[in-house]
Amino acid sequence: MTDVNLPAIIKNTLPVLDDLTAALGIPRSILASDEEIGSAWSSLPSVLNKIPAELRTEQLAKMCIAVASGLFDSALNYVWNCSIVELREKVKRFGLNVVSQITGKPSFDEQVLIDLKDADLLNLCLKLNLITEDGFYFLDQCRDIRNNFSAAHPGVGNIDNHEFIAFTNRCAKYALNNEYNPVGVDLAGFLIAIKAGKFTPEQTNQWVLRIAKTHEAQQGLIFGTMHGIYCDPASHEEARVNALAITSEFAKGFSPKAKSDFINRHHDYIAKGDEKRHKASQQFFEKLQILDLLDAHEVHSLISNAAKKLMAVHQSYDNFYNEPPFAERLRTLSEQGATPDTVKQELVETIVTCAVGNQYGVSHLATPHYRKLIRGFSPAEVEIMLSLPSEKNILARRMKFSSPCNERYKEFVNLIDPSTVPSKVASAYAEYLK
Template identity: 25%
Template sequence: MSKKEEQVEIIEPLDIAVRQTNLPQISNFEASLMGLLQKHGLPSQSILVPISQRVAVFNNIGIVVDQVEMERRSTSVYISKFIAAVASGLFDAALNYLWDETISDLRRRVAQYDLSYFYDNAVSNPEKRKKLDNENDLVKIDDNELIHGAREIELISELGFKHLDFIRYMRNWASAAHPNQNEITGLQLVSWLETCIREVISLPLSNIVVEIKRLLSNIKTSSISDPQAKEIAAFFMNLTQDQVNNLASGFYGIYTRTTTDSQTRQNIHNLLPFLWGRVDEKTRQQFGIKYGKFVANNDQDEKTLARQFLDLVSGASYIPDDLRAVEIQAAVENLTAVHWGHNNFYNEPPFARELKRLVGQVKIPKQINHYYVLGLVEVFLTNGNGVAWNAEVVYIELLGKFDPDQALLAILSFDDERISSLLQFTLCQKKFKELLNLMKQKVSSPAVKELIIDIETSGRLDRLRDDHRIREKVDNILRIIA
């Protein structure tokens, strides 16, 4: 065999160097395979990606995979399948295997952290939350809930969340589920592999996340005295607003669980007053809504515990005056759940109409105003792939009922992590501009109108929340209306 006819030279198991001029055997194999398909009358066009694209992956894969510790690498079955699929020219299948490895590892990280804390922050539906207890139940969490929940408790970074959301989108719409593997290039594929490795598989826990994990463990296993609670309170001052809100939600979930022992509840009793002062209004109102759900579902034990939790911080004022707020929030939760599920184009309309029925012509209760607006914006922006036409007519009608305050919330929704992540997709960007047009007529403030113009002329809608100029204008608007 001449030098030109050598097969792929493998220097190290994870350092694969491939030369385009040395691949006649792969080319011959591919030609034979295509001939076999043609012989049996099967499609043979656009089945495998070009060899040059596979070379692009192999020339970079050693550097990327070496970022994973050897012990973890030895169990990465789906990365092996990813490489095998790349070699075969099946990039769509490779993307599926990459996502399987990422989800598998993310579940492992969640299981090693604090499952109850994760479930409390990832799952808003109380009925679904009741069915989630141990590691085996993680399979009941869909991929969208998993990556959002992991972001909520900061197992992944904000940037990592946005990247993973994009890879999830590509996996759903450009993987083996659809015949469009040629849209994926070798450099894109290896870049996504690196993202999953850096943002999930090999990402160490931050010091704050480790401290929260230790605190949650101590709450459940040790007695925390008043003096110790005061010492722990100093740690609360180092938390971001999101971390404070999520920790408070974790406390709420632990406290209202009927299986929680009295010592753990006493620990929360000692700690909560030190944390409550930093919990934002939106989160406090959600605790009142959750209490209302227990009432609506006739969960008497949870209702009593939820009321005790609120009484610890004189939070009875956050309990909704009626159950309408609870019903509307439940309708939004159900709608967003089907929006991100399978066959959403067919499943969304009846849930949209149910939300419309509940909203009616009456003002949205203040406890859920923010949640309602963001939920409606989220479904209106679509999942990035297509418009659920029979549901959109309902969304436009409900958006048309927004008052000026709700319109401002919709305009500023780009500052929400979920909405910001959606804005990296072309269709969602188009729908957000449509949303701005709908909201223009509802606001009169010159500062808000100026902000809308700045948003419309912005080059990257998904980076608005990181634009210091936009950030300054938003802060000024919020100070004016405060």
């Protein structure tokens, strides 16, 4: 970007101002003083250098001429108009059709944009994340100054060189800048694509890139829509898969508002007794690994049901081949936050019983899941595990009558970190390590 170096014209300009005001018979004091003009002129280049070359339009050239003439009120108007034009361009680059979807206005076209009052334009830019909250605050002050102290309206007073430079600097920093301009996602087109058929990896990547480039408010709207599509019993499976694939790319960075919206919609399903959507919503949370957002009693229910299904498969015919997916699901569930105390007994007993197996052996493909689960046991869960052999349960009976089961139990005890063993079961732990 080429730096701005203003010509040294002040020495030639100032005498002309004296002659001009004298010829008209008006006091020289109606214009800025020589000192103020000189100070503003010397400060202008550093401010103008903040503005990209492509935005240094004729309005800014007129602003400079006005400054050289001591007309700070006119100069204010020129730089403000330049700022308003660029803010409109930012909205256009974002996408007028997308703005229409977000604002709910059926026909938000270029003429509607032009007709917006400056205050409404600033509010729209803030909503679209085209300016920051700081930018909105300072530009709104500039709007007020322009309305009361510029040549656009009868002024209520005059501004000096410092106030003018501060005004121009704010416009340059918050309106006339090279900051990243997010581009909105055409929601109507996006939803058509979601429902048209299963995305290819290239399609998924393309939509993820577009969503990543839009602002947080629209992202939240999109995530909520994806949740709704996934939970809708009328949605085709391909649409549900697409919705999950897109949303999962952003799961680790959900904003607090997005999380709140998920929870509110989930609770609405419960309140309305919509069991199908409620179950689908639970699955959505599970797939995105955000179960920690759900209430403890819901997490309890999910883990308990998964444990029951695993135990049922474990005790059924051909269990060694059927266990792995059930073991994996239980592991996935238990890794998504702290396990509620109310379900720890059932969880630990199921994991350890299935891990130890029976007199015929174990499910080798499920064993890695069991090992990982046991390594991650909390002190409370370790205490439950070390207490199981002395209680009345399937594990205790197997260990009593099968030495291979007994040996496998000892192997799993060796996976426990000594630092997690409560003193209450320390002696049992030491005994099994012998």
